[in-house]
Amino acid sequence: MSSFGRIGSDLSRERTSSTEPLCRADLHVHSCYSGSGHLRAPRLRSGLSEPETLVRTARARGMSLATLTDLDTIEGCLAFLDRHPDAPDFFLSEEVLASEPRSGARVSVLIYGLDERQHRDLQGLKWDVFDVAAYARVEGLAASLGSLLPVLERAGSEDRVRNLIRAFDRFEIRNGAEDRVCNELMARLVQQTAAGRSFGVTAGSNAHVTGRVARTVTVARASGCGEFLDALRENRTWAEGEHGRAWASFAEVLRHVPLHRAAHPLVDSAMRRARRSASARRTRKRLDRIDIQQFQEKARSFRATGPRAGPGPGEAR
Numbered sequence: 329m330s331s332f333g334r335i336g337s338d339l340s341r342e343r344t345s346s347t348e349p350l351c352r353a354d355l356h357v358h359s360c361y362s363g364s365g366h367l368r369a370p371r372l373r374s375g376l377s378e379p380e381t382l383v384r385t386a387r388a389r390g391m392s393l394a395t396l397t398d399l400d401t402i403e404g405c406l407a408f409l410d411r412h413p414d415a416p417d418f419f420l421s422e423e424v425l426a427s428e429p430r431s432g433a434r435v436s437v438l439i440y441g442l443d444e445r446q447h448r449d450l451q452g453l454k455w456d457v458f459d460v461a462a463y464a465r466v467e468g469l470a471a472s473l474g475s476l477l478p479v480l481e482r483a484g485s486e487d488r489v490r491n492l493i494r495a496f497d498r499f500e501i502r503n504g505a506e507d508r509v510c511n512e513l514m515a516r517l518v519q520q521t522a523a524g525r526s527f528g529v530t531a532g533s534n535a536h537v538t539g540r541v542a543r544t545v546t547v548a549r550a551s552g553c554g555e556f557l558d559a560l561r562e563n564r565t566w567a568e569g570e571h572g573r574a575w576a577s578f579a580e581v582l583r584h585v586p587l588h589r590a591a592h593p594l595v596d597s598a599m600r601r602a603r604r605s606a607s608a609r610r611t612r613k614r615l616d617r618i619d620i621q622q623f624q625e626k627a628r629s630f631r632a633t634g635p636r637a638g639p640g641p642g643e644a645r
Contacts, residue, residue, distance in 0.1 A: 348550070349549070350392075351393060351551065351559075352568075353556065354391060354533050354542045354543075354544065355395065355397065355472070355532040355545075356397050356423070356500065356503065356504070356531075356533060356535075357382055357397055357532060358376070358397065358398055358534070359376065359377055359398055359536075360376040360378055361396075361398045361403045361404035362398040376536050377536065379404045380408060381538060382394075382535075382538060383396075385541045386542045387417070392417065393552075396421060397421045397423040397438055397532070398422055400422065400451060402420055406444075416553070417553065419440065419441050419557065420442055420443065420447075421439060421440045421442065422438075422450075423437070424460055425454065426454040426455070426456070426457035427454065427456060428478075428482075428492065429455075431482040431488060432482060433479040437457060437460050437473060437474065439470070440469070440470040440472070440557060441470055446467055461495040470498065472496070472500050472529075473493070474500045474503065475506060475510065476517060479492065480611055486611070489521075493522070497526075497563065498527060498529060498560065498563060499518045499528070500529070501514050501518065502529075502532075503544070503572065504531075504535065504540055504569065504572055505572045506571065506572045507571060507572055508571040509609055509612065516612075526563050528560060528564070528565055529566060529567050530565065531568065531569060532544055532545070532546065533545075543570045544571075545568050546565050546567060547566050547567070548566075
């Protein structure tokens with residue numbers, strides 16, 4: 329797996345010097361308990377994987393820890409723990425689909441290491457993503473803000489996106505179901521808005537069946553669930569693994585669902601991916617123009633006020 333690079337972690341400088349073990353986890357995995365409504369493909373529910381299958385696959389692919397981030401539920405996590413109550417490498421998580429109050433866009437917030445009470449509280453707060461962020465901070469939960477493209481598409485402005493970024497301390501900068509251009513835009517917006525503020529990062533496959541599980545992961549120097557969650561909360565993680573590819577997502581579904589049932593959802597998914605990628609490219613071009621304009625303004629300012637090497641033509645020495 330290739331590293332995301334320097335943005336990946338406040339800990340990245342210590343990778344070669346530390347002797348602590350590396351701990352890897354796929355921090356964005358859906359089981360059949362997520363349902364299929366968020367996939368806009370109700371008929372595919374029977375093809376989604378059971379929690380035990382997903383955890384077994386993650387372990388087989390070298391993950392030190394495992395979790396599930398089902399949509400607005402922890403039932404998948406609880407079902408796994410009912411069968412394996414003493415599993416030392418598993419912790420509860422969920423994906424809260426919260427609303428950005430001004431635009432009405434739905435925003436993904438990944439919550440790690442929560443309990444049943446906190447899950448119930450978060451479900452009551454999800455109508456305002458800023459309330460979710462504030463609650464997670466007060467409760468000491470590791471909350472990672474997911475893709476911001478829904479807000480960009482709905483609001484058409486980076487201002488609301490930047491307000492969201494300021495409300496969170498960590499961000500999913502590599503989503504295994506998003507194209508490279510979408511993930512890189514997320515990382516760029518976070519870097520520019522943070523402007524020197526410490527922040528953490530997460531990564532996950534966003535898989536619904538076993539094909540892409542553990543192909544995109546979060547890494548920390550830690551040993552066990554407790555230390556890994558501490559690293560998340562303290563912004564000492566980095567991202568590794570694959571960006572999303574349309575064909576990989578299609579192939580993943582077709583391994584589990586007959587073509588005649590999957591054709592319409594796959595076409596719908598392809599169209600949504602194309603729209604998201606186009607939106608990300610437009611935003612990137614707009615940001616490029618802004619960066620160029622700012623550079624040109626600085627250059628003009630320097631020419632107007634900067635020191636001069638000597639007198640100009642016709643000036644007395």
